[in-house]
Amino acid sequence: MTHTGAELIAEHLVNEGVPYAVGLCGHGDLGLLDGLHSYRDEIKTISVQHESIAGFIADAYYRVSQQPIATFTSCGPGSANLPVALGSAFMDDSAFLAITGNVATSQFNRGPFQETGRYYQADFSSVVRPYVKRSFQAARPEQLPLMLRQSFSLMRQGRPGPVHLDVPLDVFVEETDAELDDPEVWSTDSRPQPGASEEELDRIIRLIEASDRIVIVAGSGVAGSKGEDALLALAHELRVPVATSPLGKASIPEADALALGATGRNGTFAANRAARGADLVLAFGTRFDDRSTSSWLPGYTYSFPQTALVHVHIDSDELGRNFPPTVPIQGASATVLRQLADRLRGAAMPTSRDDWLDAIAGWKREWEAHVAPHRDATQVPMRPERVVNELRSVLPDDGILLSDVGVHHNWLVQEWETRQPRTFHQSWGFASMGFGVGGVIGSALAAPQRKHVAVVGDGGFLMLPSAVATAVQYNIPATWIVWNNGGFQSIRDQQMSYFGADRQLATTFLHDASGQQYQADHAGIARAMGAEGMTVENPSDLGSAFEAALASPRPTVVDVRVDDSVSLPAAATWELPPLAYPEPSFGWPDA
Known part of the structure; x- marks a missing residue:
C-alpha cells in the first residue's frame, strides 16, 4: 500500500497522539494540507492569520499538556514569520514540530518563487537552526519515517525543545511504499529522568x-x-x-x-x-x-x-x-x-x-507591608497592583494565566500568587511579544475544562490581534486582558532612567501632529472580529468585568486603562553594560 509523503506525516502525527496541526496555508504546504484532509477525522487542522500565532499556540499547548503538537507554514515569508515563536519555545524548554513547506527539489538552485537559496539550495534550515534542537530536510518521501520518529524523540527527551522538518512540495505529493516506525516500539515518548549518584x-x-x-x-x-x-x-x-x-x-x-x-x-x-x-x-x-x-x-x-x-x-x-x-x-x-x-x-x-x-x-x-496597601488603591487610572489583585480574586486556582511581554510581565512575576503547578506561563528567555496573545489559544486547547487568561500589553496586542479572530472561528473561550498604558512603557522607563526624562523617543504612543496620546479601541477591535469586548477605566468595575469575561462562552477582550507612571518596587537590579545599573529601591543595602 502506498502513501504520499504528506499522508505519512499526517499518519505519524495521529500515531503520536497529536490532536492538532496549526498553521497557515501557502503554495509550499499545499501537499501537506491534502494529506491532513485525508486524516481530518483524527487530527484537527486549525488555520491562523499569522504564522507566529501558530507557533505560540503550539508552544503554550506543550507548556500546559507536556505533549507536542505540529505547526505548518509555507516557504519564504510564511515560514520566516515562525522564528519568533520558535525562539520562545527553544529558550524556555518547550516543544513542537515545525513543518515548513519548500520549493520542489527539481527547482532547487534555480531561484523559484520564495526559495531561500542565495548560498545553499532551499536553505530554510539555516534560518531556524539557532532556535531548534534539530533541523531535518527530506529530499524524498522515503526519508520521512526516520525523520518523524527521531523528531518526536528529540523534542521530548533531555531538555525539551522544538524540532524543524522542512519538506519540498514534491516530497509531500509523491507516493512511496515506505512504512512508518511504530512509536510504541521505538518509545518516542520515553523521557529518561537521570538522577544523582x-x-x-x-x-x-x-x-x-x-x-x-x-x-x-x-x-x-x-x-x-x-x-x-x-x-x-x-x-x-x-x-x-x-x-x-x-x-x-x-x-x-x-x-x-x-x-x-x-x-x-x-x-x-x-x-x-x-x-x-x-x-x-x-x-x-x-x-x-x-x-x-x-x-x-x-x-x-x-x-x-x-x-x-x-x-x-x-x-x-x-x-x-x-x-x-x-x-x-x-x-x-x-x-x-x-x-x-x-x-x-x-x-x-x-x-x-x-x-x-x-x-x-x-x-x-x-515586603508585604510595603506592597499590600496598593492592591486596594482606588485611583484612576488604575494602579497595576489593583489590576493583578482583582484578577487573582476571580480566576480559579486551577485557572491558567499567560503573560505576554511588557511592563505588565514584571508586575505579574512579582505580584501574581500561583496556587497550582503549571498555571502561570510566560516567554522568559527570548521574551517574544505575542506569546500571550496567541498562546492563550494553545492553553485553552490543551485544557478546555479550565479558564484561560492572557494579560497582554497594548503594544503586544496590536502586533497580533488576529489571534482573537482565530478564537472566534474555532469557538475558543479565551480571555485577553489588555494592559493599556499607552505604549512600550518598560522601554520608556529605561530611556528615562539611563538617558534622562527628556530623552523619550518611539516608546509612547502619540499622534504625530498634535503630540497627544494615541489609544486604540482594543475592545472595539475585538467586537469587529466577532468577539466580546469591554473597556474598564474605574477600579470598582474591574471585578465584575473579569467575572463576566471568564463566564462568557465566547472569546473576550477586556481593555483596562492602567496608570503608566507607577514604578515596580525593585528588591534587586539588572545591568545593561556599559550603562550604570540602578540600585534596588527596597531593602538595600542590607540592614
Missing part, C-alpha cells in the same frame, strides 16, 4: 548537615520534570525555604509558609535577601540567567562563591556556565529531589535553622 548524594547531604542558612531555588526544570510534589516534600522535610526563578514561578504554591517568591529584578525582597544571605543554595532546573540573578552582580541576588552551590540541571552546558557549582549534577530535577527527600526522611533538623526561618519570615512581612 550515591557519591553525589553523600556530598550534598554533608553540605546540608554543615549549613544553617539553606535556600532551595526552583527553576523551570522542576515543572519540566513534573517535580513540584517532590519539591514541596523536600522543602517541608528539611524546613528549608523555596525561592524560584521567574520562569519556575509556579513550582510551589506561593501561599506556602516556605515560599519566598521569585528572584531577580522583578522578584520579591524575601527571595533576593534570602538567596544572597544563604550559606547553601540547592538549585534545581534553573540556568541562572541575568534577569533572575541581578546580572550576576555579586551580593545583589546571590553571593557565590562564598555561598556553596548544588546545581542540578538536565543540560550539562548549564552547569558552571554562570556560577561555580560546589556539586554539579547533570540530572532531572524531580529525580534528584525525590532522592534527597528519601535519604533525609526522618532526619533531625538542627534548631540552629530556626533563626534563619525567623529572619525570612520577617523579610516577608516587611
